[in-house]
Amino acid sequence: xxxxxxxxxxxxxxxxxxxxxxxxxxxxxxxxxxxxxxxxxxxxxxxxxxxxxxxxxxxxxxxxxxxxxxxxxxxxxxxxxxxxxxxxxxxxxxxxxxxxxxxxxxxxxxxxxxxxxxxxxxxxxxxxxxxxxxxxxxxxxxxxxxxxxxxxxxxxxxxxxxxxxxxxxxxxxxxxxxxxxxxxxxxxxxxxxxxxxxxxxxxxxxxxxxxxxxxxxxxxxxxxxxxxxxxxxxxxxxxxxxxxxxxxxxxx
Amino acid sequence: xxxxxxxxxxxxxxxxxxxxxxxxxxxxxxxxxxxxxxxxxxxxxxxxxxxxxxxxxxxxxxxxxxxxxxxxxxxxxxxxxxxxxxxxxxxxxxxxxxxxxxxxxxxxxxxxxxxxxxxxxxxxxxxxxxxxxxxxxxxxxxxxxxxxxxxxxxxxxxxxxxxxxxxxxxxxxxxxxxxxxxxxxxxxxxxxxxxxxxxxxxxxxxxxxxxxxxxxxxxxxxxxxxxxxxxxxxxxxxxxxxxxxxxxxxxx
Numbered sequence: 001x002x003x004x005x006x007x008x009x010x011x012x013x014x015x016x017x018x019x020x021x022x023x024x025x026x027x028x029x030x031x032x033x034x035x036x037x038x039x040x041x042x043x044x045x046x047x048x049x050x051x052x053x054x055x056x057x058x059x060x061x062x063x064x065x066x067x068x069x070x071x072x073x074x075x076x077x078x079x080x081x082x083x084x085x086x087x088x089x090x091x092x093x094x095x096x097x098x099x100x101x102x103x104x105x106x107x108x109x110x111x112x113x114x115x116x117x118x119x120x121x122x123x124x125x126x127x128x129x130x131x132x133x134x135x136x137x138x139x140x141x142x143x144x145x146x147x148x149x150x151x152x153x154x155x156x157x158x159x160x161x162x163x164x165x166x167x168x169x170x171x172x173x174x175x176x177x178x179x180x181x182x183x184x185x186x187x188x189x190x191x192x193x194x195x196x197x198x199x200x201x202x203x204x205x206x207x208x209x210x211x212x213x214x215x216x217x218x219x220x221x222x223x224x225x226x227x228x229x230x231x232x233x234x235x236x237x238x239x240x241x242x243x244x245x246x247x248x249x250x251x252x
Numbered sequence: 253x254x255x256x257x258x259x260x261x262x263x264x265x266x267x268x269x270x271x272x273x274x275x276x277x278x279x280x281x282x283x284x285x286x287x288x289x290x291x292x293x294x295x296x297x298x299x300x301x302x303x304x305x306x307x308x309x310x311x312x313x314x315x316x317x318x319x320x321x322x323x324x325x326x327x328x329x330x331x332x333x334x335x336x337x338x339x340x341x342x343x344x345x346x347x348x349x350x351x352x353x354x355x356x357x358x359x360x361x362x363x364x365x366x367x368x369x370x371x372x373x374x375x376x377x378x379x380x381x382x383x384x385x386x387x388x389x390x391x392x393x394x395x396x397x398x399x400x401x402x403x404x405x406x407x408x409x410x411x412x413x414x415x416x417x418x419x420x421x422x423x424x425x426x427x428x429x430x431x432x433x434x435x436x437x438x439x440x441x442x443x444x445x446x447x448x449x450x451x452x453x454x455x456x457x458x459x460x461x462x463x464x465x466x467x468x469x470x471x472x473x474x475x476x477x478x479x480x481x482x483x484x485x486x487x488x489x490x491x492x493x494x495x496x497x498x499x500x501x502x503x504x
Contacts, residue, residue, distance in 0.1 A: 017271050142392040147390060
């Protein structure tokens with residue numbers, strides 16, 4: 001009998017943003033695989049028969065490779081174990097879930113996915129930013145602002161429309177690029193932009209700025225990862241210049 | 253001393269998608285205000301000194317009005333109480349948080365926001381849909397597909413670009429409109445579209461279809477609220493016709 005693979009969203013780095021369902025699944029698991037973004041508090045939910053194994057991928061420091069993680073999942077599922085694969089945030093947003101789910105499918109194991117609090121919403125809570133707003137923000141967009149593939153460059157014109165709030169994940173290293181692309185696509189320089197470091201954690205910090213100062217804020221305030229950049233371009237901001245023109249016409 | 257207002261995201265309708273932090277805040281609160289989308293399991297976390305009050309807005313059935321909720325929050329904060337305002341999903345996505353936060357600011361009360369699992373991510377977990385995917389899905393977009401204001405009609409052309417996954421909240425009643433707008437904006441009829449009813453709950457149901465059958469699926473499968481529509485338009489689907497053309501050229 002093949003085992004069961006559970007992909008578990010553990011929220012963004014703070015142990016108490018774990019859901020009750022996630023805590024229960026961790027307790028019941030035979031094997032827990034976690035990486036470096038998972039808080040130690042999360043592992044405290046492991047049950048007496050749960051083995052917790054660190055599978056953090058290092059950035060060039062000889063950390064565990066995805067192929068090794070895949071093999072470990074494969075072996076455990078074939079042995080009939082319940083494997084809890086912990087993901088920071090939510091497993092379906094930048095979680096690279098597909099590869100690990102394919103293993104479970106290949107061996108005929110059961111699959112369960114436990115959703116989690118994604119970093120952008122923890123950031124919105126910390127910075128008190130409503131990511132949708134009646135009459136102002138129609139769409140909430142989650143992106144990295146990057147393309148894996150030069151042939152499919154990001155369509156910034158579509159992204160940067162009035163009535164949107166955009167959460168950029170992993171944006172610190174390309175702050176200048178995001179700023180210049182947004183402005184070239186027509187986002188006003190005075191639209192609000194907030195960097196939220198360590199969203200959801202007690203040490204969370206918000207650096208509030210505007211689109212024309214996105215990169216400068218990183219340099220001056222030494223914004224570092226993990227951080228979310230939240231850009232808000234409400235409908236009324238797009239109308240503002242037109243309003244100013246109308247006002248000046250009436251004034252003359 | 254004015255009290256404290258805590259907006260708490262309770263996740264999408266299943267009590268065990270509550271976070272540990274939310275459960276603790278509910279336990280410690282003096283007053284809990286909840287509406288009809290909040291599961292009864294959630295209220296079981298209330299402490300011995302917590303008063304739970306139902307403030308569900310009815311749709312035309314004489315339910316509590318927002319003005320009454322606001323007044324109740326105002327009175328409780330002025331009396332120095334800790335008020336936990338429960339929101340289904342996450343409070344910053346379609347949570348209409350602004351009005352209630354303004355009351356807390358007006359009386360000088362403390363504010364805390366506890367993020368939650370939003371319905372779209374519970375839907376993605378239930379239907380096993382990765383809302384981002386390397387080389388395929390660059391943006392994840394959350395929207396209602398509606399505009400509050402006829403002067404600011406939704407820009408469907410921008411929404412419906414290759415490389416996006418779109419989660420439509422509250423879409424059942426306008427299934428035909430979403431389908432026709434997406435197709436008019438160039439989304440291929442064979443792009444995948446999944447209706448997920450009661451996301452995150454044990455009674456969750458996924459109806460998998462394609463963009464050209466969005467409305468038909470609602471009629472034939474009697475999809476009803478609460479439901480999320482998840483539309484996936486990967487980059488490779490946009491390339492498919494070009495590939496087909498190239499293939500036919502080589503074949504001839």
